[in-house]
Amino acid sequence: MSGIRFDDVWKEYGDHIVLEQITLDVEPRAFLALVGPSGCGKTTFLRMLLGEESPTRGKILVDGVPLSPEPNADRGVVFQRYSVFPHLTVLQNVLLGRELQHAKIVSRLFGAARRAAVDEAMALLTEVGLAGQESKYPASLSGGMQQRLALAQAIIRGPKILLLDEPFGALDPGIRADIHVLMKRLWNETELTVVMVTHDLSEAFRLATRVIAFERNRNRPEERERYGATISRDLEIFPRRTAEVRQLPTFRSGRDDPAKQGA
Amino acid sequence: MKVQELPREQLIKAQTLGASTWQMALRVVTPQILPRLIDSLRLQLGPAWLFLIAAEAIASDSGIGYRIFLVRRYLAMDIIIPYVIWITLLAFLMDAGLRLLQRKAFPWFASVRAE
Numbered sequence: 001m002s003g004i005r006f007d008d009v010w011k012e013y014g015d016h017i018v019l020e021q022i023t024l025d026v027e028p029r030a031f032l033a034l035v036g037p038s039g040c041g042k043t044t045f046l047r048m049l050l051g052e053e054s055p056t057r058g059k060i061l062v063d064g065v066p067l068s069p070e071p072n073a074d075r076g077v078v079f080q081r082y083s084v085f086p087h088l089t090v091l092q093n094v095l096l097g098r099e100l101q102h103a104k105i106v107s108r109l110f111g112a113a114r115r116a117a118v119d120e121a122m123a124l125l126t127e128v129g130l131a132g133q134e135s136k137y138p139a140s141l142s143g144g145m146q147q148r149l150a151l152a153q154a155i156i157r158g159p160k161i162l163l164l165d166e167p168f169g170a171l172d173p174g175i176r177a178d179i180h181v182l183m184k185r186l187w188n189e190t191e192l193t194v195v196m197v198t199h200d201l202s203e204a205f206r207l208a209t210r211v212i213a214f215e216r217n218r219n220r221p222e223e224r225e226r227y228g229a230t231i232s233r234d235l236e237i238f239p240r241r242t243a244e245v246r247q248l249p250t251f252r253s254g255r256d257d258p259a260k261q262g263a
Numbered sequence: 264m265k266v267q268e269l270p271r272e273q274l275i276k277a278q279t280l281g282a283s284t285w286q287m288a289l290r291v292v293t294p295q296i297l298p299r300l301i302d303s304l305r306l307q308l309g310p311a312w313l314f315l316i317a318a319e320a321i322a323s324d325s326g327i328g329y330r331i332f333l334v335r336r337y338l339a340m341d342i343i344i345p346y347v348i349w350i351t352l353l354a355f356l357m358d359a360g361l362r363l364l365q366r367k368a369f370p371w372f373a374s375v376r377a378e
Contacts (some may be wrong), residue, residue: 052275073281082270086375087294096290097280104283107290139374258283 001067003028004049004081004161004193009058010228011044018044019227022058024212029243031187031194033204036214040229045214046163049195050075062161071083075103076154076192083150084138090149091134094121097156121156128152128182148182155190164196168203177244178206188244209241210234266292298369305361312354 004026011019017043026032034042039241048060051071060067062074071077084093098117099109109117125131128148138146147167154162168176186205187194198204204211213233216224269292277287319328327346334342365372 050275050279071275071278073279075279077276077279079272079276082272083276083289085273085276087369087371100277100280100282100286100290104286105284137371137374139371153276154279159279208294 003063004195005061005064007059007060007061009048011041011048011053012056012228018224019214019230020228021230024234026193026195026210028193029191031207031209031241031243032093032196033208033211034195034197034214035199035201035204035211036229038199040214040216041233042214043165046165046195046197049161050077050163059144073097073157074082074159075161075162075163076157076159077165078147078150078154080166082167083167084146084153086131086138089135089137090130090141091121092126093122093138093149093153097153099159121152124152124156125149128186142175144171144179147171147179151182151186155186155192158190160191160193162192164194164198166197166199169199176203183207205237208237210236266296269295294369298365298372301361301365301369305358308354308358312350316350333370 004024006022006024009019009022010017015137022045034045044053048055049067051067051069054069058070068074077083085096088096095109095117098120099107102117103109108114122131122134125134128151130145130148130152133141133145135172138149141149161223168179171179180203183194186192187207196204196208211233212231213235215232216227216229217232218224218227271329273291277291282290301334315326316328316331319326320332323329327350331346
């Protein structure tokens with residue numbers, strides 16, 4: 001539930017300009033898809049939004065507040081790989097968010113607090129279609145199930161923004177269609193603004209409310225270093241898609257600012 | 264066996280779940296390093312025994328190494344060979360014990376290592 005504003009953002013590595021003149025307003029509850037050729041800075045863009053990298057010039061504002069310089073619980077993320085913890089079971093992976101939130105020192109919950117968190121995690125696992133798998137380790141799950149788990153793990157803390165870095169790129173088409181349905185439902189039912197990097201154009205147009213294409217304006221070898229990629233297309237999907245008004249919340253987000261009705 | 268070998272994505276992911284540095288060390292890094300620590304302990308068992316026997320031979324008044332070197336001057340192979348077998352057996356049991364510990368305490372590790 002947050003608008004994001006990019007204000008003339010540049011990213012440079014030494015002399016090498018990767019992104020230039022990125023000015024973009026993302027409305028709350030948008031589903032933004034980033035497309036573009038490899039090496040054009042899509043992932044760099046996402047990493048700046050995540051707080052892993054900071055822009056060389058310009059500002060990124062979330063709800064008018066500068067982005068915090070480290071990743072934190074406001075922004076959830078799902079990577080293509082390594083998104084779930086291999087040493088935790090499915091249930092523990094989802095519980096982890098709550099445990100880190102409430103038990104600052106021991107990072108584990110006990111008694112009633114744990115039972116409440118387990119109930120919540122189980123509800124979320126049922127939601128993403130992983131009921132019955134909760135005591136398995138991620139290594140024994142299929143790729144699609146691992147990404148479902150990663151989604152559940154990312155949204156248990158109720159992030160405002162969900163960042164997806166080619167999350168479904170490694171899945172085969174049937175599984176991918178299933179997980180698209182899930183992704184759409186999560187986006188409608190929770191209060192997320194989603195930013196997704198993808199290589200798959202049909203995926204971008206099927207899921208997003210808005211598709212942003214990155215491209216280099218100058219691509220001659222001698223110019224590559226000094227001219228970065230910028231936004232070349234900004235397509236609103238027609239007919240216009242909006243997230244549904246939230247019905248009764250299926251699970252608590254854990255934050256105390258509920259989504260505005262109709263937002 | 265190195266913390267740097269953990270995928271960076273995991274640490275970022277932990278941060279997005281709200282983990283502090285301490286929490287990351289406790290819940291993400293340490294549990295994944297411990298089974299690798301057992302691997303490295305197993306590798307070090309050989310040198311450990313070698314140096315133990317050598318140290319006992321040089322400066323000790325008890326232990327298997329001491330006894331072997333005590334009877335060495337009589338070429339008493341009937342005593343030395345059983346002691347060597349004892350050393351082999353003990354080292355083997357230690358190794359098997361560590362392997363068992365790794366399998367029981369970190370059941371997820373076998374499939375991670377296979378990747």
